[in-house]
Amino acid sequence: MKKMAQYEHAYLINSDDHLPTDFPVEADFKRLICGLFLPPGRYGSFGRRVSCPARVLLLFPDLLAVALPPFARLPQVNMRLDEILAIEQRHAFPNARITIRTPYAVQEWPYNAHSAGAIGEFLFQLRQVLLKYEIEHLAARGIFGEPLDHKFGCAESDHLDSDERLIARFFSAPSFAIQRKWFLPAKVPIAGQYLAMTSRRALWLSDEMDGLFQPEGIISCYVPLMHIAEVNLRYREQDCEIALFLFDNISWHVPIQIDLCNEAESFVKRVQRLLVGYGTKKGV
Numbered sequence: 430m431k432k433m434a435q436y437e438h439a440y441l442i443n444s445d446d447h448l449p450t451d452f453p454v455e456a457d458f459k460r461l462i463c464g465l466f467l468p469p470g471r472y473g474s475f476g477r478r479v480s481c482p483a484r485v486l487l488l489f490p491d492l493l494a495v496a497l498p499p500f501a502r503l504p505q506v507n508m509r510l511d512e513i514l515a516i517e518q519r520h521a522f523p524n525a526r527i528t529i530r531t532p533y534a535v536q537e538w539p540y541n542a543h544s545a546g547a548i549g550e551f552l553f554q555l556r557q558v559l560l561k562y563e564i565e566h567l568a569a570r571g572i573f574g575e576p577l578d579h580k581f582g583c584a585e586s587d588h589l590d591s592d593e594r595l596i597a598r599f600f601s602a603p604s605f606a607i608q609r610k611w612f613l614p615a616k617v618p619i620a621g622q623y624l625a626m627t628s629r630r631a632l633w634l635s636d637e638m639d640g641l642f643q644p645e646g647i648i649s650c651y652v653p654l655m656h657i658a659e660v661n662l663r664y665r666e667q668d669c670e671i672a673l674f675l676f677d678n679i680s681w682h683v684p685i686q687i688d689l690c691n692e693a694e695s696f697v698k699r700v701q702r703l704l705v706g707y708g709t710k711k712g713v
């Protein structure tokens with residue numbers, strides 16, 4: 430009998446022998462690329478913690494299967510890889526979360542940040558299969574906005590895979606704005622915004638979560654090139670935003686400080702040229 434310690438931490442699954450004994454999964458393990466066991470736990474902020482059962486994620490060449498234990502009484506979910514529009518990962522100690530969006534549903538998997546090693550390896554294996562379309566004729570790298578600070582420099586290094594190239598990058602560093610609160614001036618933090626186009630995907634990094642600046646946390650979102658429908662710059666009253674539209678009515682809206690709007694416009698023009706023939710399903 431397998432030890433209950435297997436329920437206490439996330440680990441990689443390479444065969445059906447690695448499944449917990451009371452966790453049956455219907456799958457052809459001969460086709461398995463990589464799997465991941467996520468243990469149960471209570472996640473969320475104080476006062477809003479939510480219990481989450483254990484989950485098993487199985488990656489195959491054409492789909493991602495998600496299974497829950499029998500007592501959850503929920504069917505196994507099979508997601509076709511070509512229908513995965515975007516992947517989001519929240520890095521907030523000690524609670525973190527993966528979100529996968531498809532045209533039909535949103536899957537959310539909270540986990541303990543201490544398990545980042547196994548989860549990072551599983552997501553790397555997922556990207557190797559998911560991000561299979563690449564920009565072949567690469568132009569010179571375009572760097573726009575401000576120089577990367579230490580936090581976002583480390584985040585870029587962590588999130589870029591060794592087999593992909595950075596083509597264009599825009600960065601707006603975290604800062605403060607002076608606003609009046611209760612008739613008194615107050616310093617309001619503005620989150621950093623990083624948006625990049627690589628040879629395989631669009632990547633968005635920010636330290637803003639749920640509208641709040643997170644000095645230690647960071648959120649990453651990425652989308653395969655084939656699912657990008659349009660990228661443009663929109664001017665607003667006080668600032669501007671880079672809008673990235675995906676198919677199936679999903680969009681990103683990256684806020685840009687007014688003094689960096691010209692740099693953002695140059696970045697958007699570079700991206701628009703890069704995506705010709707690659708950034709739509711017709712061109713893939």
